[in-house]
Amino acid sequence: MITHLGVLQNCAAASRKGLQLRHMGSSRPIESVAIVGAGPAGSALAIRLAGAGFGVTLIERDRFPRQKLCGEFVSPGALPHFAELGVAERIESVGGAAIHETRFYEPGGRSVTVPSAWLGSSSALSISRAQMDLALLERAVEAGVTVFDGAPLTAVSHADGFVESIKVKHEGKEVTVAADLFVDAAGRAKPLTRMVTGAAPPAEKPPYIGFKSHFRPRVSNSGRCEIFLFDGGYAGWSPIENGHANLCFMVRSEVARERGGHAGRIVDELICQNSRAAEMLDGAERVEKWLAVTVSGFGIAELTPALNVFAVGDAGAFIDPFTGSGMLMALEGAETLAGVVKGHQEVNSARQVYRSEFRNRFAGRLRTSAFLRRAAFMPRLAKLAVIAAGSSAGLSEMLARLTRRSGAPLGRL
Numbered sequence: 001m002i003t004h005l006g007v008l009q010n011c012a013a014a015s016r017k018g019l020q021l022r023h024m025g026s027s028r029p030i031e032s033v034a035i036v037g038a039g040p041a042g043s044a045l046a047i048r049l050a051g052a053g054f055g056v057t058l059i060e061r062d063r064f065p066r067q068k069l070c071g072e073f074v075s076p077g078a079l080p081h082f083a084e085l086g087v088a089e090r091i092e093s094v095g096g097a098a099i100h101e102t103r104f105y106e107p108g109g110r111s112v113t114v115p116s117a118w119l120g121s122s123s124a125l126s127i128s129r130a131q132m133d134l135a136l137l138e139r140a141v142e143a144g145v146t147v148f149d150g151a152p153l154t155a156v157s158h159a160d161g162f163v164e165s166i167k168v169k170h171e172g173k174e175v176t177v178a179a180d181l182f183v184d185a186a187g188r189a190k191p192l193t194r195m196v197t198g199a200a201p202p203a204e205k206p207p208y209i210g211f212k213s214h215f216r217p218r219v220s221n222s223g224r225c226e227i228f229l230f231d232g233g234y235a236g237w238s239p240i241e242n243g244h245a246n247l248c249f250m251v252r253s254e255v256a257r258e259r260g261g262h263a264g265r266i267v268d269e270l271i272c273q274n275s276r277a278a279e280m281l282d283g284a285e286r287v288e289k290w291l292a293v294t295v296s297g298f299g300i301a302e303l304t305p306a307l308n309v310f311a312v313g314d315a316g317a318f319i320d321p322f323t324g325s326g327m328l329m330a331l332e333g334a335e336t337l338a339g340v341v342k343g344h345q346e347v348n349s350a351r352q353v354y355r356s357e358f359r360n361r362f363a364g365r366l367r368t369s370a371f372l373r374r375a376a377f378m379p380r381l382a383k384l385a386v387i388a389a390g391s392s393a394g395l396s397e398m399l400a401r402l403t404r405r406s407g408a409p410l411g412r413l
């Protein structure tokens, strides 16, 4: 039975609970996996599972390379993943910038520095998502993954609580993809999860809006990612390949609305109130169009929205962008899920184990970043936080490490 979105949304809420109860005991082997979304989570998972002999199909809405809204700061912990996935050389050949430290500037110009060594190794990487995501997708093809790109998910077919197949629109035709296990790796929009659960689309007035574009900078900040805190949000400024720099910022949505949603006005009127931002952005020439996204919330979402549907990456949990660790979490989440699928090869036990391993690995750092979020959006608190962290290397190192750490959250230390 093919169930299109509207029909599924009506029946899913009523039927889901009963279906889950009836099938708690049933078991299904996993031989084939269909993954929706070819960001770092989806491509990394596809590469890992194809390498372990599973039949993998990867479905991506866009055609790569494409620009993607992101701070483009790749945390040091991601680099060993690139090596394991077989993309390290390909990514290195793009020529991204090595980042040795991240410096947080409060509006008045005081700063606190977080060396990349505190986050895992002596350097992080700054590289455009266009090139990074392309490298991962190309590697997935090499690893034997069947890829449909330019192929948005359009419908889900389910029976007895299991998703049997999904439909995607590819080159003007509808293609049906059947699998034993389906993975929502399509980012914060979670289209597969929404289709199977009937969850409402995100709030009409989301609390935050993110913007990003690339610039030709006048002033170099080689080797350093800079975070500018300002009234209503924060911005990240990082060198990337080709001598360009990425400016990515997140603001409370009313701040954007008051400025008609114009990124340029937010830069001039708010970001440049931060004295360091004004210095770095002075004379910088924008070389790409602005991208914008809404952000509805943070934290762990529904990890197993149906009996054989799992969520990974941002679809599973979203961490605050100021941590610069969303891509790391996407890669780590893919590693966790691939390990669970390889170890269990059956959906019921895989489901239980995945939920518990995911929480063990990520709940602590998500709580730490929720705690720090208060300071990120309030300039007075941000100033105090920068002064406090700047006066104690021990404190700033502990906070930086906690945004990456598995296990105990801040509240339990």
Ligand SMILES: Cc1cc2nc3c(=O)[nH]c(=O)nc-3n(C[C@H](O)[C@H](O)[C@H](O)COP(=O)(O)OP(=O)(O)OC[C@H]3O[C@@H](n4cnc5c(N)ncnc54)[C@H](O)[C@@H]3O)c2cc1C
Pocket (backbone or CB within 6 Å): 036, 037, 038, 039, 040, 041, 042, 059, 060, 061, 062, 069, 070, 071, 072, 073, 074, 075, 151, 152, 153, 185, 186, 187, 188, 189, 191, 210, 211, 236, 248, 249, 250, 293, 295, 312, 313, 314, 315, 321, 324, 325, 326, 327, 328, 330
């Ligand atoms: C403002 C901002 C700044 C950030 N800065 C950083 C940073 O500096 N460093 C960092 O590590 N993280 C950062 N992040 C977080 C990071 O971007 C995400 O954590 C990361 O991209 C998650 O990867 P993913 O693979 O889960 O999802 P995504 O990268 O979002 O990939 C999902 C893929 O699914 C595809 N897709 C979506 N819908 C469909 C559909 N219907 N059908 C088929 N395919 C679909 C999309 O086209 C996309 O390619 C930032 C986020 C924001 C909002």
